[in-house]
Amino acid sequence: MEYFVQAASLIKKYGKFNAVHNFNLKIRAGEIYGLLGPNGAGKTTAIKMICGLLTPTAGEIYVLGKRVPDGILARLVGYMPQETALYLGLTVHQNIAFFGEIYGYRGQEIETRERALLKFIDLEKFADELVINLSGGMKHRVSLACALFHEPKLLFLDEPTVGVDPELRVSFWNYFDELKKNGTTILITTHYMDEARRCDRIGFMRNGALIAEGVPAELLSYTNTDSLEDAFLIFAKQDGAL
Amino acid sequence: MKLYRALAVGKRVFRDVINDRRTLLLIFVTPIISILLFGYTFGTEIKNVNVIVVNEDKGVFNPQLNVTDSISDKIIANVNPQTLKIDYTNNVSDAVNKVQNGHAYGVIQFPSDLTSEVYAKAQNSSYTEKAPITVMLDMSNTEVARSISSRFNDAVSKTVDSIGVSSALPVNNDPIYGNNFKLIDFSVPGITTFAVFAITLELTLVSFVNERTSGTLQRLFISPLKESEIVAGYAMAFCTIGTAQATLILAVAIAAFHITVAGNIFIALGVIILLVVASQSLGILISSVAKRELQVIQFIPPLTLVAFLLGGIIWPLEAIPSWLLPISYVLPPTYAVHGLRSVLLKGWGLDKIWLDILALALFEVVFLVLAMWELKRWEA
Numbered sequence: 001m002e003y004f005v006q007a008a009s010l011i012k013k014y015g016k017f018n019a020v021h022n023f024n025l026k027i028r029a030g031e032i033y034g035l036l037g038p039n040g041a042g043k044t045t046a047i048k049m050i051c052g053l054l055t056p057t058a059g060e061i062y063v064l065g066k067r068v069p070d071g072i073l074a075r076l077v078g079y080m081p082q083e084t085a086l087y088l089g090l091t092v093h094q095n096i097a098f099f100g101e102i103y104g105y106r107g108q109e110i111e112t113r114e115r116a117l118l119k120f121i122d123l124e125k126f127a128d129e130l131v132i133n134l135s136g137g138m139k140h141r142v143s144l145a146c147a148l149f150h151e152p153k154l155l156f157l158d159e160p161t162v163g164v165d166p167e168l169r170v171s172f173w174n175y176f177d178e179l180k181k182n183g184t185t186i187l188i189t190t191h192y193m194d195e196a197r198r199c200d201r202i203g204f205m206r207n208g209a210l211i212a213e214g215v216p217a218e219l220l221s222y223t224n225t226d227s228l229e230d231a232f233l234i235f236a237k238q239d240g241a242l
Numbered sequence: 243m244k245l246y247r248a249l250a251v252g253k254r255v256f257r258d259v260i261n262d263r264r265t266l267l268l269i270f271v272t273p274i275i276s277i278l279l280f281g282y283t284f285g286t287e288i289k290n291v292n293v294i295v296v297n298e299d300k301g302v303f304n305p306q307l308n309v310t311d312s313i314s315d316k317i318i319a320n321v322n323p324q325t326l327k328i329d330y331t332n333n334v335s336d337a338v339n340k341v342q343n344g345h346a347y348g349v350i351q352f353p354s355d356l357t358s359e360v361y362a363k364a365q366n367s368s369y370t371e372k373a374p375i376t377v378m379l380d381m382s383n384t385e386v387a388r389s390i391s392s393r394f395n396d397a398v399s400k401t402v403d404s405i406g407v408s409s410a411l412p413v414n415n416d417p418i419y420g421n422n423f424k425l426i427d428f429s430v431p432g433i434t435t436f437a438v439f440a441i442t443l444e445l446t447l448v449s450f451v452n453e454r455t456s457g458t459l460q461r462l463f464i465s466p467l468k469e470s471e472i473v474a475g476y477a478m479a480f481c482t483i484g485t486a487q488a489t490l491i492l493a494v495a496i497a498a499f500h501i502t503v504a505g506n507i508f509i510a511l512g513v514i515i516l517l518v519v520a521s522q523s524l525g526i527l528i529s530s531v532a533k534r535e536l537q538v539i540q541f542i543p544p545l546t547l548v549a550f551l552l553g554g555i556i557w558p559l560e561a562i563p564s565w566l567l568p569i570s571y572v573l574p575p576t577y578a579v580h581g582l583r584s585v586l587l588k589g590w591g592l593d594k595i596w597l598d599i600l601a602l603a604l605f606e607v608v609f610l611v612l613a614m615w616e617l618k619r620w621e622a
Contacts, residue, residue: 048460051464052463052464053460053463053464071466074464074465074466075466077464078464079460079461079464081457081460081461082457083456083457084456084457085456085457085458085460085461086456086458087458088456099461099465102462102465102466102467103465103466104466146461147461
């Protein structure tokens with residue numbers, strides 16, 4: 001089986017504080033993997049280490065068969081940070097085009113790709129609008145478009161639905177399903193347990209460690225619960241946290 | 243209006259300030275530093291100005307005392323040694339050459355018959371002196387030139403009083419640089435340098451703190467962009483902005499005030515570009531210590547104030563106390579303003595401002611390397 005992400009015995013310490021410890025993760029090619037947990041569980045720290053934005057205190061990470069950090073990965077992975085991470089003083093078009101340019105796209109290629117992305121996120125009419133004037137949900141969609149410009153094989157999405165209204169959250173998950181259909185592997189972090197049902201597999205994180213992992217239906221069946229929130233609480237209790 | 247609600251808002255604002263040590267430091271330390279720097283620089287007497295004396299005065303032999311009496315020696319003895327550092331030479335053109343090359347600010351030439359003519363005038367008030375004292379000054383630094391003139395005239399007056407000559411000695415002024423320099427000629431290079439430095443620093447600081455806090459820098463680090471490319475991109479943008487800004491200031495100054503442009507304007511713009519790159523790299527470097535935009539805004543006044551007071555922008559380095567001069571020498575605007583002033587007012591070329599260019603280039607290399615190193619070690 002081909003794994004796009006393999007993290008082994010990851011530790012990240014800030015002084016005496018263990019943000020992540022003994023973290024192991026394997027993500028298969030073509031799946032949507034959800035990293036779930038409450039705020040402060042270490043999800044963002046874990047995803048940033050896997051992306052290469054943070055250096056682990058210990059442990060090793062392989063992404064697409066390359067040991068992180070590796071310059072070649074820059075063209076193969078996409079990242080959407082928790083913040084909308086856009087240039088507010090630029091228009092939607094200027095933001096998207098900028099991210100195209102830094103990936104080496106030029107002229108007509110940028111136009112074609114930008115048109116497709118604007119259609120995908122349903123913001124074709126707002127191409128010339130300054131990002132600062134957009135609603136929060138629209139900004140999130142533009143942020144996703146920027147992360148997708150170079151058609152990454154592996155997409156890291158850090159809390160992409162935080163602060164997004166329920167209707168847009170559904171749209172976002174439809175986007176993710178469509179990306180998966182086109183062969184993109186996705187690692188997504190979220191603390192919304194309900195939406196994680198749409199992942200192929202999920203991992204529960206608490207206090208910097210992965211406390212359970214599996215297919216959502218299996219986890220529900222194992223804990224004999226109807227919601228992933230209840231399942232999480234049972235695993236947290238078993239872990240000795242509650 | 244309810245007082246308790248207003249009090250609650252006031253307490254909240256106060257706590258916000260108290261909780262941020264950096265803000266506290268800036269609130270209380272910045273004004274103290276500002277007033278001390280201001281007091282120690284502005285209004286301080288200009289000191290250690292190099293002046294070359296060409297003393298051709300033969301003097302008059304006094305048989306009673308068996309000594310040669312020399313008015314020029316008396317004048318020199320009355321010059322305040324802290325203000326003017328006097329060096330001697332016999333050749334006027336050598337002395338002028340030294341001023342032209344920036345090694346001194348003025349030449350004082352005493353004519354061969356000075357003493358005999360002064361005594362002749364003392365005995366016969368209708369006697370007309372043929373050879374006056376000649377003072378040749380570099381007028382490009384108006385404050386320094388004014389200080390030399392003033393101190394020299396003081397020494398002449400004191401000498402005249404001491405020997406009991408009723409009339410003043412004739413002094414002929416012959417500027418080496420700047421026949422009709424106005425204060426604006428001296429100020430424009432300083433103001434241009436300051437505007438470019440302050441605005442580039444401010445824009446880079448704010449833009450880069452935004453990159454860090456908005457998450458865009460994380461995106462850039464995940465992309466194929468290298469740290470050097472980010473810094474180079476910023477440098478390209480700010481060089482264009484800085485050059486446009488400097489061109490505009492100079493164009494307005496030329497059109498409105500007819501300022502002196504003795505040298506090559508492109509060399510002047512080159513100096514500005516070097517300053518811009520050094521300033522934006524410094525901005526990237528400093529942005530790493532600020533966690534929010536407010537903190538970075540607080541950095542700007544003390545940084546620009548130090549550059550304004552100690553960089554020779556409007557007050558010459560010669561007036562800055564020697565214990566503060568090391569700070570002046572580690573400020574990029576010090577070299578930019580000197581280079582710019584030399585090109586615009588004295589018409590100097592690259593052969594004469596190479597030291598300023600070298601210093602600015604060194605600042606650039608050091609700040610660029612440090613900025614890239616800081617970006618490399620930055621963790622999102």
